[in-house]
Amino acid sequence: MSTIVAPTRPYWSSVALWVVRGLLALAFVAAGGAKLYGVPMLVEEFQHIGLGQWFRYVTGGLEIMGAILLLLPQKAVLGALLLICIMVGAVITHLFVIGGSPVPAIVLLVLNAIVAYAKRDQIALLAETL
Numbered sequence: 001m002s003t004i005v006a007p008t009r010p011y012w013s014s015v016a017l018w019v020v021r022g023l024l025a026l027a028f029v030a031a032g033g034a035k036l037y038g039v040p041m042l043v044e045e046f047q048h049i050g051l052g053q054w055f056r057y058v059t060g061g062l063e064i065m066g067a068i069l070l071l072l073p074q075k076a077v078l079g080a081l082l083l084i085c086i087m088v089g090a091v092i093t094h095l096f097v098i099g100g101s102p103v104p105a106i107v108l109l110v111l112n113a114i115v116a117y118a119k120r121d122q123i124a125l126l127a128e129t130l
Helices: 011-037 040-049 053-071 076-098 103-118 120-129
Strands: none
Touching: 011 040, 011 053, 011 076, 011 103, 040 053, 040 076, 053 076, 076 103, 076 120, 103 120
């Protein structure tokens, strides 16, 4: 059995990644909380999607769960991957169902992709434990 030592990142890189993860967590807690709270605009938007209000609750809950995972150092990649999936769905929904600009969802998707790439070593560790 061998031990693989991952190279350490420069200090500024680690700080920048923490800032991005923190901002993403704030954004997704706010968005997920608004969905769970039932902000009228979001209720109407999910009604227009046509899947029912249960989908709003599931989406809001998953966004909050992803935000929490982003803040946990050993689970950040899981949170980023979960939120990437949600943002892919949001982009597709904006483009083909409800209209409006998909740019905010694309920005959040790219930021989560940066986190997932930076934490890609965790993907290999998670795969080994399964």
